[in-house]
Amino acid sequence: xxxKSVALPIRIxxxxxxxxxxxxxxxxxxLKIGLTMLMTIALAGIxxxxxxxxxxxxxxxxxxxxxPSWEHPFGTDNVGRDVFSRVLYGARIDLQIGFIATxxxxxxxxxxxxxxxYVGGWFDTLxxxxxxxxxxxxxxxxxxxxxxxxxxxxxxMYIAVFAAGWTIYTRLARAEMLVIRQxxxxxxxxxxxxxxxxxxxxxAVPNLIGSSIVFSMSDFVLxxxxxSALSYFGIGVQPPAPEWGAIVTDxxxxxxxxxxxxxxxxxxxxxxxxxxxxxxxxxxxxxxxRNTPVL
Amino acid sequence: MQSxxxxxxxxxIQNFTTEFRSSGGKIxxxxxxxxxxxxxxxxxxxxxxxxxxxxxxxxILRLIPSPPAYVTEGEITFNGRNLLALSESEMQAIRxxxxxxxxxxxxxxxxxxxxxxxxxxxxxxxxxxxxxREAREVGIDLLRQVGIxxxxxxxDEYPHRLSGGMRQRVxxxxxxxxxxxLLLADEPTTALDVTIQDQILALMLQLQEExxxxxxxxxxxxxxxxxxxxxxxxxYAGQVVETAPTEAIxxxxxxxxxxxxxxxxxxxxxxVDRLVPMKGQPPNLLKLPKGCPFAERCAFASPxxxxxxxxxxxxxxxxxxxCLYPERLA
Amino acid sequence: xxxxxxILSRLLQMIPVLIGITIFAFLFIQLxxxxxxxxxxxxxxSPEAIEAAHQKFGLDQPLPIQYLLFLRNALQGDLGTSxxxxxxxxxxxxxxxxxxIFLLIYAMIIAMLLALPLSxxxxxxxxxxxxxxxxxxxxxxxxxxxxWLGLLLILLFGLTLDLFPISGWGDDFLGHIHxxxxxxxxxxxxxxxxxIQSLRSSLLDTMQMDFIEAARAKGLNPNRIMIRHVLRNAxxxxxxxxxxNVGWLIGGSVVVENVFSIPGIGRLLVQAVLTRDYPTIxxxxxxxxxxxxxxxxxxxxxxxxxxxxxxxx
Numbered sequence: 001x002x003x004k005s006v007a008l009p010i011r012i013x014x015x016x017x018x019x020x021x022x023x024x025x026x027x028x029x030x031l032k033i034g035l036t037m038l039m040t041i042a043l044a045g046i047x048x049x050x051x052x053x054x055x056x057x058x059x060x061x062x063x064x065x066x067x068p069s070w071e072h073p074f075g076t077d078n079v080g081r082d083v084f085s086r087v088l089y090g091a092r093i094d095l096q097i098g099f100i101a102t103x104x105x106x107x108x109x110x111x112x113x114x115x116x117x118y119v120g121g122w123f124d125t126l127x128x129x130x131x132x133x134x135x136x137x138x139x140x141x142x143x144x145x146x147x148x149x150x151x152x153x154x155x156x157m158y159i160a161v162f163a164a165g166w167t168i169y170t171r172l173a174r175a176e177m178l179v180i181r182q183x184x185x186x187x188x189x190x191x192x193x194x195x196x197x198x199x200x201x202x203x204a205v206p207n208l209i210g211s212s213i214v215f216s217m218s219d220f221v222l223x224x225x226x227x228s229a230l231s232y233f234g235i236g237v238q239p240p241a242p243e244w245g246a247i248v249t250d251x252x253x254x255x256x257x258x259x260x261x262x263x264x265x266x267x268x269x270x271x272x273x274x275x276x277x278x279x280x281x282x283x284x285x286x287x288x289x290r291n292t293p294v295l
Numbered sequence: 296m297q298s299x300x301x302x303x304x305x306x307x308i309q310n311f312t313t314e315f316r317s318s319g320g321k322i323x324x325x326x327x328x329x330x331x332x333x334x335x336x337x338x339x340x341x342x343x344x345x346x347x348x349x350x351x352x353x354x355i356l357r358l359i360p361s362p363p364a365y366v367t368e369g370e371i372t373f374n375g376r377n378l379l380a381l382s383e384s385e386m387q388a389i390r391x392x393x394x395x396x397x398x399x400x401x402x403x404x405x406x407x408x409x410x411x412x413x414x415x416x417x418x419x420x421x422x423x424x425x426x427x428r429e430a431r432e433v434g435i436d437l438l439r440q441v442g443i444x445x446x447x448x449x450x451d452e453y454p455h456r457l458s459g460g461m462r463q464r465v466x467x468x469x470x471x472x473x474x475x476x477l478l479l480a481d482e483p484t485t486a487l488d489v490t491i492q493d494q495i496l497a498l499m500l501q502l503q504e505e506x507x508x509x510x511x512x513x514x515x516x517x518x519x520x521x522x523x524x525x526x527x528x529x530x531y532a533g534q535v536v537e538t539a540p541t542e543a544i545x546x547x548x549x550x551x552x553x554x555x556x557x558x559x560x561x562x563x564x565x566x567v568d569r570l571v572p573m574k575g576q577p578p579n580l581l582k583l584p585k586g587c588p589f590a591e592r593c594a595f596a597s598p599x600x601x602x603x604x605x606x607x608x609x610x611x612x613x614x615x616x617x618c619l620y621p622e623r624l625a
Numbered sequence: 626x627x628x629x630x631x632i633l634s635r636l637l638q639m640i641p642v643l644i645g646i647t648i649f650a651f652l653f654i655q656l657x658x659x660x661x662x663x664x665x666x667x668x669x670x671s672p673e674a675i676e677a678a679h680q681k682f683g684l685d686q687p688l689p690i691q692y693l694l695f696l697r698n699a700l701q702g703d704l705g706t707s708x709x710x711x712x713x714x715x716x717x718x719x720x721x722x723x724x725x726i727f728l729l730i731y732a733m734i735i736a737m738l739l740a741l742p743l744s745x746x747x748x749x750x751x752x753x754x755x756x757x758x759x760x761x762x763x764x765x766x767x768x769x770x771x772x773w774l775g776l777l778l779i780l781l782f783g784l785t786l787d788l789f790p791i792s793g794w795g796d797d798f799l800g801h802i803h804x805x806x807x808x809x810x811x812x813x814x815x816x817x818x819x820x821i822q823s824l825r826s827s828l829l830d831t832m833q834m835d836f837i838e839a840a841r842a843k844g845l846n847p848n849r850i851m852i853r854h855v856l857r858n859a860x861x862x863x864x865x866x867x868x869x870n871v872g873w874l875i876g877g878s879v880v881v882e883n884v885f886s887i888p889g890i891g892r893l894l895v896q897a898v899l900t901r902d903y904p905t906i907x908x909x910x911x912x913x914x915x916x917x918x919x920x921x922x923x924x925x926x927x928x929x930x931x932x933x934x935x936x937x938x
Binding site for chain 1: 641642645646649653656657760761764765767768769770771772773774776777779780784871872873875876879880883884894895897898899901903906909910913914917918
Binding site for chain 3: 398409418
């Protein structure tokens with residue numbers, strides 16, 4: 001048996017197309033499929049103006065409530081807007097919400113958890129109490145209550161998610177830090193006299209971030225579902241923006257006359273959700289492989 | 296061999312070969328293993344980890360899942376029936392009833408969420424159809440037999456309340472519940488403290504006397520096997536390289552690997568002038584040499600040892616060795 | 626005895642969180658723009674009513690005193706008066722509480738009924754086609770927006786096939802079971818994949834344990850081993866998984882109660898937000914927080930009862 005690689009580099013310093021191709025080839029199948037699906041959605045959103053001739057906001061009353069056809073694959077809604085176009089443009093909104101609502105809290109959630117796990121003491125105690133209190137409220141409930149204070153809208157929705165969505169990352173990062181803190185390489189870094197922030201962020205965080213990254217893919221799905229639920233209640237993204245949940249909600253009153261308005265856009269949400277879940281699955285496989293020694 | 300009342304051995308293994316197939320290749324875990332054990336006898340199987348002794352032991356009860364394991368050759372005859380030819384449900388009727396098994400680590404071989412009494416009596420209730428009350432009586436008796444103090448209260452406790460030694464007694468009671476004719480013991484003392492080891496071995500010997508069963512004792516420890524066994528089989532790289540009565544193995548080893556094992560253990564009963572650690576590593580099971588697997592490490596080997604296939608031969612009455620040149624050890 | 630002191634210690638640990646929840650609920654009114662009294666009483670209130678509220682909430686006192694007054698009122702069951710319904714919020718919540726709890730338990734049962742057999746199959750045939758199919762199906766159902774699935778089921782089974790009512794929660798027990806079936810299925814389908822994922826992996830872990838080989842060596846048949854030994858061990862961690870996901874379940878029920886017009890606290894919350902009925906929102910914040918705390922307490926106790934290894938400390 002020949003040993004193919006001795007050690008995995010933590011960071012790729014110079015971009016090397018050949019090596020990069022090898023890395024991608026080694027990815028699990030579900031990661032590749034998931035990424036392809038997510039890219040498809042993203043490209044559909046970016047190139048929406050090229051892909052469809054219809055305006056997502058302004059409808060054509062002449063063609064209201066048209067059933068799905070070659071011209072309007074998802075039909076038209078009650079004001080004559082092409083539902084498919086709205087779904088394409090909606091990708092911009094929903095993907096943006098997915099990324100911002102997930103990765104902004106991710107950053108300070110992980111940072112706070114890593115610091116709390118490393119320094120311990122009153123900071124840790126106080127922070128964990130705050131986490132306990134935050135997670136005592138069901139996530140959707142606390143978001144709704146915060147929006148009741150701030151008023152509806154996408155900006156306020158971000159504020160609400162930033163206030164409540166960091167706790168899981170903090171708990172994950174803290175739990176991992178408690179283990180990592182005892183490892184020899186951290187002791188070695190301490191012995192070299194590095195300051196605490198350097199040890200936490202340069203030495204520990206790259207090793208504890210895996211579980212948070214895997215979770216972030218579920219969180220991505222949850223945040224898109226949250227945005228669509230808030231649209232349904234009328235306190236999230238405001239009309240006429242074509243957020244996917246909002247399109248589904250628009251069709252609620254036309255269920256019997258025009259089933260396509262509510263039902264078909266739902267598949268865009270499901271497609272995106274499955275893509276994110278597949279990516280999460282693949283990433284967790286990679287991380288568990290990295291942690292098992294090669295025989 | 297010595298038994299007069301039972302003409303045929305209780306268990307005999309003939310030419311048994313098992314391989315594990317995976318994408319990386321195939322590993323021959325047992326190769327042409329032939330062994331037998333008589334009624335009321337103890338057979339010790341010694342070897343390093345990876346020598347195939349645990350696979351052999353589990354294969355008797357057919358506990359090794361297939362895939363990845365495949366038996367390519369051989370027979371395991373127990374009480375006149377070839378176990379390898381039985382259906383799965385026929386096999387279930389033998390497991391726990393006619394052949395019991397105890398495992399290496401008593402901390403993990405008991406189900407943590409079952410009361411120990413229920414675990415012991417499960418075989419009685421499943422195989423013998425005993426009612427709860429009757430099974431409880433028998434179970435408490437079993438706990439007493441294996442030396443557990445105040446068995447009637449211990450019966451209702453969970454495993455985590457017992458020490459390692461006590462748990463191994465429970466495991467033994469569990470295997471003994473249906474009074475099997477054969478007990479397989481896979482490293483039963485390895486996970487225990489030295490002082491507890493002797494107690495457990497003594498308990499097994501005592502039960503063997505009382506019940507009149509046979510035991511196959513698998514161990515990496517020559518000392519453990521020497522204290523208990525009538526016959527010893529030495530395994531190396533999936534093969535039996537030597538088998539003989541205990542006394543013969545210790546006084547006149549006929550295989551250089553056995554000699555190496557004897558020289559590397561510190562025991563005052565056997566005359567060993569100094570400890571000699573064995574050189575080298577066991578061979579890669581993925582590609583075994585055509586000839587003797589021990590040849591690479593053997594001090595007595597000649598070039599033909601690597602090329603010539605080896606098999607057990609009777610080198611003196613009742614003493615079998617797979618060495619081409621057993622006389623070189625004298 | 627030991628169990629009693631364990632319960633007591635768990636209750637004591639809950640106190641800081643409980644205080645945090647009440648502070649958040651209390652601050653809710655303070656954080657709103659405008660005069661708290663106006664907020665509490667709604668648009669047009671008589672000068673007498675405003676004076677009475679000043680007395681009751683101690684608005685001329687410093688904040689900590691106001692908080693203590695709020696606590697005292699809450700402990701006496703006085704959660705204020707609904708602006709829109711003109712009745713006591715406590716009574717409003719009390720009558721809306723039962724349908725919500727009914728729906729939650731119903732949904733949890735459906736989720737478990739789906740998760741148990743599917744995870745057993747997935748674990749037994751792990752990495753085979755069935756396993757992958759179950760996992761992908763889970764990814765699909767968990768990605769379905771609850772209101773979208775609700776609308777779909779209403780369209781299909783309510784409006785088209787006319788098998789289930791599309792709103793309300795029925796008049797008697799059987800009526801509840803019938804009316805809440807579709808809503809419970811919606812929540813159950815969203816929850817089941819989470820349960821399947823963790824039950825499958827804990828089944829697989831348990832199947833690798835030495836005591837399972839010991840059970841095989843005892844000659845037990847595979848079904849008995851799977852149910853009596855593997856499942857029994859693997860189910861214990863599920864208690865925690867259910868509790869961790871109770872927030873997710875409640876979130877689902879808030880949506881579903883609105884889709885199916887179920888008179889529960891989730892619907893009450895959304896209506897209160899839409900009508901700016903702030904006293905009701907404040908009271909519901911408290912109720913939801915305490916509900917989750919109670920579920921967590923029940924979980925810990927269940928765990929202590931079902932897992933003999935837990936020692937109460």
